[in-house]
Amino acid sequence: MQMPQPDQSVINRRETLAAGLTRIVGAQWVIVDEAERRPYQCDGITAYMAMPLLVVLPGSTDELRQVLRFCHDNAVKVVPRGSGTSLSGGALPLEDGVLLVTSRLCEILSIDRENRVARVQPGVPNIKISEAVHHLGLCYMPDPSSQLISTIGGNVAENSGGVHCLKYGVTANHILGIEAVLITGEVIRLGGAFLGGAEGELDLMGVLTGSEGLLAVVTEIAVRLEPLPEVARVISMSFPSVEKACECVGAIIGAGIIPAGLEFMDRKVLDAVAALIRESFDSRTEALLLCELDGTAVEVDALVQVVNDVARSQGAIETKVSTTQEERERIWSSRKLAFSAIGKLCPDYYCTDGTIPRNKLPEVLNKMAQLSEQYGLDYANCFHAGDGNLHPIIMYDAAKPGDLEKAEAFGADVLIACVDAGGVLSGEHGVGVEKRDLMTHQFSEIDLQQQQMVKCAFDPGELLNPGKVFPTTCRCAEFGRMHVHKGNLRFADIPRF
Amino acid sequence: MQMPQPDQSVINRRETLAAGLTRIVGAQWVIVDEAERRPYQCDGITAYMAMPLLVVLPGSTDELRQVLRFCHDNAVKVVPRGSGTSLSGGALPLEDGVLLVTSRLCEILSIDRENRVARVQPGVPNIKISEAVHHLGLCYMPDPSSQLISTIGGNVAENSGGVHCLKYGVTANHILGIEAVLITGEVIRLGGAFLGGAEGELDLMGVLTGSEGLLAVVTEIAVRLEPLPEVARVISMSFPSVEKACECVGAIIGAGIIPAGLEFMDRKVLDAVAALIRESFDSRTEALLLCELDGTAVEVDALVQVVNDVARSQGAIETKVSTTQEERERIWSSRKLAFSAIGKLCPDYYCTDGTIPRNKLPEVLNKMAQLSEQYGLDYANCFHAGDGNLHPIIMYDAAKPGDLEKAEAFGADVLIACVDAGGVLSGEHGVGVEKRDLMTHQFSEIDLQQQQMVKCAFDPGELLNPGKVFPTTCRCAEFGRMHVHKGNLRFADIPRF
Numbered sequence: 003m004q005m006p007q008p009d010q011s012v013i014n015r016r017e018t019l020a021a022g023l024t025r026i027v028g029a030q031w032v033i034v035d036e037a038e039r040r041p042y043q044c045d046g047i048t049a050y051m052a053m054p055l056l057v058v059l060p061g062s063t064d065e066l067r068q069v070l071r072f073c074h075d076n077a078v079k080v081v082p083r084g085s086g087t088s089l090s091g092g093a094l095p096l097e098d099g100v101l102l103v104t105s106r107l108c109e110i111l112s113i114d115r116e117n118r119v120a121r122v123q124p125g126v127p128n129i130k131i132s133e134a135v136h137h138l139g140l141c142y143m144p145d146p147s148s149q150l151i152s153t154i155g156g157n158v159a160e161n162s163g164g165v166h167c168l169k170y171g172v173t174a175n176h177i178l179g180i181e182a183v184l185i186t187g188e189v190i191r192l193g194g195a196f197l198g199g200a201e202g203e204l205d206l207m208g209v210l211t212g213s214e215g216l217l218a219v220v221t222e223i224a225v226r227l228e229p230l231p232e233v234a235r236v237i238s239m240s241f242p243s244v245e246k247a248c249e250c251v252g253a254i255i256g257a258g259i260i261p262a263g264l265e266f267m268d269r270k271v272l273d274a275v276a277a278l279i280r281e282s283f284d285s286r287t288e289a290l291l292l293c294e295l296d297g298t299a300v301e302v303d304a305l306v307q308v309v310n311d312v313a314r315s316q317g318a319i320e321t322k323v324s325t326t327q328e329e330r331e332r333i334w335s336s337r338k339l340a341f342s343a344i345g346k347l348c349p350d351y352y353c354t355d356g357t358i359p360r361n362k363l364p365e366v367l368n369k370m371a372q373l374s375e376q377y378g379l380d381y382a383n384c385f386h387a388g389d390g391n392l393h394p395i396i397m398y399d400a401a402k403p404g405d406l407e408k409a410e411a412f413g414a415d416v417l418i419a420c421v422d423a424g425g426v427l428s429g430e431h432g433v434g435v436e437k438r439d440l441m442t443h444q445f446s447e448i449d450l451q452q453q454q455m456v457k458c459a460f461d462p463g464e465l466l467n468p469g470k471v472f473p474t475t476c477r478c479a480e481f482g483r484m485h486v487h488k489g490n491l492r493f494a495d496i497p498r499f
Numbered sequence: 500m501q502m503p504q505p506d507q508s509v510i511n512r513r514e515t516l517a518a519g520l521t522r523i524v525g526a527q528w529v530i531v532d533e534a535e536r537r538p539y540q541c542d543g544i545t546a547y548m549a550m551p552l553l554v555v556l557p558g559s560t561d562e563l564r565q566v567l568r569f570c571h572d573n574a575v576k577v578v579p580r581g582s583g584t585s586l587s588g589g590a591l592p593l594e595d596g597v598l599l600v601t602s603r604l605c606e607i608l609s610i611d612r613e614n615r616v617a618r619v620q621p622g623v624p625n626i627k628i629s630e631a632v633h634h635l636g637l638c639y640m641p642d643p644s645s646q647l648i649s650t651i652g653g654n655v656a657e658n659s660g661g662v663h664c665l666k667y668g669v670t671a672n673h674i675l676g677i678e679a680v681l682i683t684g685e686v687i688r689l690g691g692a693f694l695g696g697a698e699g700e701l702d703l704m705g706v707l708t709g710s711e712g713l714l715a716v717v718t719e720i721a722v723r724l725e726p727l728p729e730v731a732r733v734i735s736m737s738f739p740s741v742e743k744a745c746e747c748v749g750a751i752i753g754a755g756i757i758p759a760g761l762e763f764m765d766r767k768v769l770d771a772v773a774a775l776i777r778e779s780f781d782s783r784t785e786a787l788l789l790c791e792l793d794g795t796a797v798e799v800d801a802l803v804q805v806v807n808d809v810a811r812s813q814g815a816i817e818t819k820v821s822t823t824q825e826e827r828e829r830i831w832s833s834r835k836l837a838f839s840a841i842g843k844l845c846p847d848y849y850c851t852d853g854t855i856p857r858n859k860l861p862e863v864l865n866k867m868a869q870l871s872e873q874y875g876l877d878y879a880n881c882f883h884a885g886d887g888n889l890h891p892i893i894m895y896d897a898a899k900p901g902d903l904e905k906a907e908a909f910g911a912d913v914l915i916a917c918v919d920a921g922g923v924l925s926g927e928h929g930v931g932v933e934k935r936d937l938m939t940h941q942f943s944e945i946d947l948q949q950q951q952m953v954k955c956a957f958d959p960g961e962l963l964n965p966g967k968v969f970p971t972t973c974r975c976a977e978f979g980r981m982h983v984h985k986g987n988l989r990f991a992d993i994p995r996f
Contacts, residue, residue, distance in 0.1 A: 174702070175672070204706055204950045205709055361614060446687075449689070449700075452687050
C-alpha cells in the first residue's frame with residue numbers, strides 16, 4: 003500500500019487529536035513524528051502496510067479508558083495492537099485511525115497458586131507468564147511460535163494456538179476472566195475469573211476471545227495455570243512419502259492417543275533446516291513427523307512405545323525417541339528453525355493457515371502441489387498435523403512485479419480448498435485483512451449478518467478496528483440506525499452520520 | 500404460581516395459533532387440551548409453574564423453522580424445551596407463549612469415528628450418544644446427573660456440567676459445531692464442525708452455548724467424542740470434619756492432580772443414603788470425599804497412591820479404593836442416590852448451585868450453617884467439590900405457609916455469599932427464573948446492558964424465552980428501536996410496538 007501525501011486537513015486533525023491524547027497519557031506516549039510512526043506501519047504480515055494517523059501508548063487501564071472515550075467522542079477509529087505479531091494483518095493500522103498500543107500495560111498483577119490463576123495485563127509477553135510460575139511447577143499452556151514476544155492480550159484477540167494446543171486447547175480454553183473496555187470507555191468484566199466456566203451469563207468472554215480487536219480492548223486477563231508435565235519426550239518419524247506421513251497422523255489419533263504436539267515437515271523444509279544447522283536428514287525421507295508425548299514417566303514410556311509401533315506399521319523409515327531433555331530440544335530445534343530456514347531460501351514468503359479434518363490432509367496437500375504448478379511459485383509445508391492446521395509457506399519475490407499478487411491468489415486458493423474440504427479459513431492466525439474477502443466462501447449471508455449484529459451490539463459506530471474480518475461494513479452502523487418492528491429488524495436507509 | 504381463569508380472548512388466540520401451527524406440524528403435534536398441557540407446566544424446579552398457551556412438537560428441522568417463523572410473524576413468545584430437566588426454571592412455560600418441545604428431533608445423524616465427531620439432533624438424550632459409540636471405544640464426556648433423560652439440546656442451552664467436568668470440562672468444551680434457527684426462521688451454522696476451534700469468526704457458537712434458549716433454537720449439534728479411559732478407579736475418603744475434607748480437596752489439586760471427579764457428601768447425606776441402602780458409614784465420619792481417577796492402568800495406580808497419601812496426611816479416618824468395576828459402582832452408588840435419599844427425609848427440598856474458588860469452601864460452608872439457623876430450615880451438602888460447585892439442599896415443606904419463601908431466601912443468601920467470596924451464581928444449572936433477580940449482584944449495569952445488547956442482536960423483538968436470565972427486559976426491544984448517533988447507541992423513548 004502506498005502512502006498518499008497527507009494534506010493540511012489531515013495534519014490539522016492529527017495535531018488536534020495529539021493534543022487531546024497528550025492531556026491523557028503525556029507527550030512522551032503520543033507518537034506524532036512520521037519516522038517514529040514508521041515501525042508501527044505493519045504487523046507480522048509485511049505485505050500489508052499503512053501509516054497510522056497517530057500512535058498512543060497508555061500507561062494504565064484508566065488512561066486506556068480515557069483514550070477510548072476520547073476517540074469515541076471524537077469519532078476517531080482505533081486499532082488495538084500488542085506486539086504486532088499478527089499473521090493476518092489484525093493489527094494493520096489505519097491512515098485515519100489511532101493505533102492503540104498496549105505494551106506499557108505489562109504487569110503480572112497476581113499469581114494465585116492455590117486456585118491456579120494468574121491475573122495479567124494485556125501487554126505481558128506470553129512466555130513471561132510461564133517463566134513467572136515455573137518455580138511453582140506451573141505453566142501457561144498455549145504456546146504460539148511467537149510466544150517470546152507476542153502478548154497475552156494479542157493472544158486473546160486472536161485466540162492463538164501453538165504446538166501444544168492439540169492436547170491442551172487454544173487460548174480460549176485457558177482464559178478464566180477478562181476485563182475489557184468498550185469503545186465508549188465503559189469497563190466490562192467477564193467470566194468466572196477464578197473458576198472454570200462462565201456460567202450464569204451470555205458467554206461474552208468467549209465471544210471476545212478471538213474477536214480480533216473488533217469488540218473491545220482487553221485490559222486484564224485471568225489465565226489458568228497448569229501443572230508442568232512431569233516428563234515430555236519427542237519421537238521423530240521419517241516417511242518415504244507425504245501420504246504415508248499423513249496416514250500415520252490419522253493412525254496415531256485413531257489409536258486413541260492425543261499427543262502434546264504432532265508436527266509435519268516436508269522435504270523442502272528439511273533441506274532448508276539442514277542447510278542452516280549443517281545436519282542432514284536421511285535422503286529417502288520425504289516427510290518428517292515430530293510427535294511429543296507428555297505426562298507421568300510411566301504413561302509417557304507406554305505412549306512412546308505405542309506411537310513407535312504405529313509409525314513402524316505405517317511404513318516409517320526411521321524413528322528416533324528423545325531420552326534426555328537435551329535430545330528433546332535438539333529434535334525440536336529443526337521445527338523451531340523451520341520458518342527462518344525457509345526465509346533464507348527465498349526473498350519473501352507468505353504463510354497462511356487453513357484448517358481441515360485430519361483425514362483430508364492428503365487431498366488438500368495434493369491440491370497444493372497442483373496450485374504450485376499453476377502459479378509457478380514454489381512452496382513448502384511445515385504445520386500442526388494433529389490439528390489439521392495447515393501453514394503452507396508460499397515463496398515469492400516482492401521485487402518481481404506481480405509475484406505478491408500470485409502468492410496471495412495461491413494462498414486464497416489453498417484456503418478455499420480447505421473450506422471445500424469441510425475445514426475453516428483459519429486455525430490460529432485469525433482473519434484480519436488477509437482472509438477478510440474469503441469470509442463469504444465460508445459463511446452464508448445470514449451467518450455473516452448475525453456476526454455483524456453482534457459486532458454492532460458492542461461497537462455500533464464501527465470505530466474499533468474497522469475493515470478487519472468482515473468483507474462489508476456493519477449494516478447497522480452503515481445505515482445509522484436499527485429499527486425493530488414486530489420483532490423484525492429493519493434498516494432504515496438513512497445517510498451515514 | 501396460580502393460573503388465572505382464561506378469558507375468551509385467550510381462548511380465541513389459542514385457537515387461531517393452534518390452527519396455524521397445525522398446518523405446519525399436523526394436529527397430533529399441537530397440544531391444545533388443558534389436561535395434556537399440564538405435564539409441561541414446570542421443569543425440574545417444581546416451585547415455579549405456568550400453563551403454556553400451547554405446546555408444539557415439530558418433527559423436523561424444517562418444521563421447527565416454520566414454527567419459529569410463524570411465531571415471529573404473529574409476535575408470539577416461544578419457550579424452547581428439551582426433556583424439561585432444567586433446575587433453574589429455564590424451560591418454565593409462559594401463559595401467553597408457545598412451548599416448543601424438541602423431543603421428536605432425536606436422531607443421531609452420523610458418527611465419524613476417524614474425526615471423532617457425532618452429529619446429533621437436539622432431542623437426543625445425553626446418555627444415548629455414549630451408548631451409540633461405546634463399541635468404538637469412545638464416549639461423550641459431559642455427564643450431568645440427569646443424563647439418562649436430559650437432551651443434548653438442553654445441555655447446550657444450559658452449558659451443562661456433571662461429575663466428570665472437573666477433568667474434562669463442561670458442554671462448551673465438547674461442542675464442535677451448531678446449527679440453530681433464529682426467531683425469524685433463518686438458519687445459522689456455527690463452529691468448525693469437524694475441528695477443534697471456531698476460528699475465523701466471532702465465536703457465536705460459544706455465546707449460544709449456555710444462552711438458555713434466549714438467542715436461537717439449536718437444531719443440530721456436532722459433539723466431540725473421546726476415547727473411553729482405559730481404567731477408572733474411585734477412592735472414598737472419610738473425614739472427622741467438614742473443614743478437614745475441604746482442606747483435602749485443596750491438597751489433592753495442589754498436588755498437581757486433576758481427578759476425573761471429586762465429590763463431597765456431608766453426614767446428613769450419608770445418613771439419608773445409609774437409611775436407603777441399609778448400609779452404615781463410620782460414626783466418626785462428618786464428611787466423605789469420592790475421588791475418581793482415570794487414564795491408563797499404570798497412571799491410575801500411581802495417582803491412587805498419591806491421593807491416598809494426601810488423604811492420610813490430611814487426617815482421613817479411612818480410605819477405600821475400588822479394585823474392580825463392581826466395587827467402583829458400589830462406591831459411587833451412594834453419591835448417585837444422594838438426592839433421592841434426601842427426598843425421603845423431607846416433604847420438599849430446594850437445591851441451588853453457586854460456585855466458588857476451592858479455597859473458599861470452608862468459609863461458605865460455615866455461612867450456610869449460620870443461614871440454616873437464621874431461617875430455621877435444615878439443609879444438607881452433596882456437591883462437586885473439585886470445581887467448588889456447591890449444591891446446598893435446603894429442606895422445607897411446601898404445605899407449610901411461608902416455608903417455600905424461606906427456602907428461596909436461604910438459597911438466595913447462599914448465592915450472594917458465593918458471589919461475595921469471588922464466585923459466580925451458577926455452576927451448571929443456569930440462571931433461568933431462579934437466579935434472575937440476583938444477576939444484579941454479580942454483574943454491573945454495564946455488564947448486563949452489554950449482555951442484553953447481544954441478546955438483542957439475535958432476538959430484537961424479545962420473543963425467545965423472555966423473562967429468563969435478565970432481571971429487566973431488553974432495552975432495545977422495550978423502546979422499539981436502536982438509534983446510533985456518532986457511535987453512541989441512543990434509545991428513543993417510543994412506545995412499544
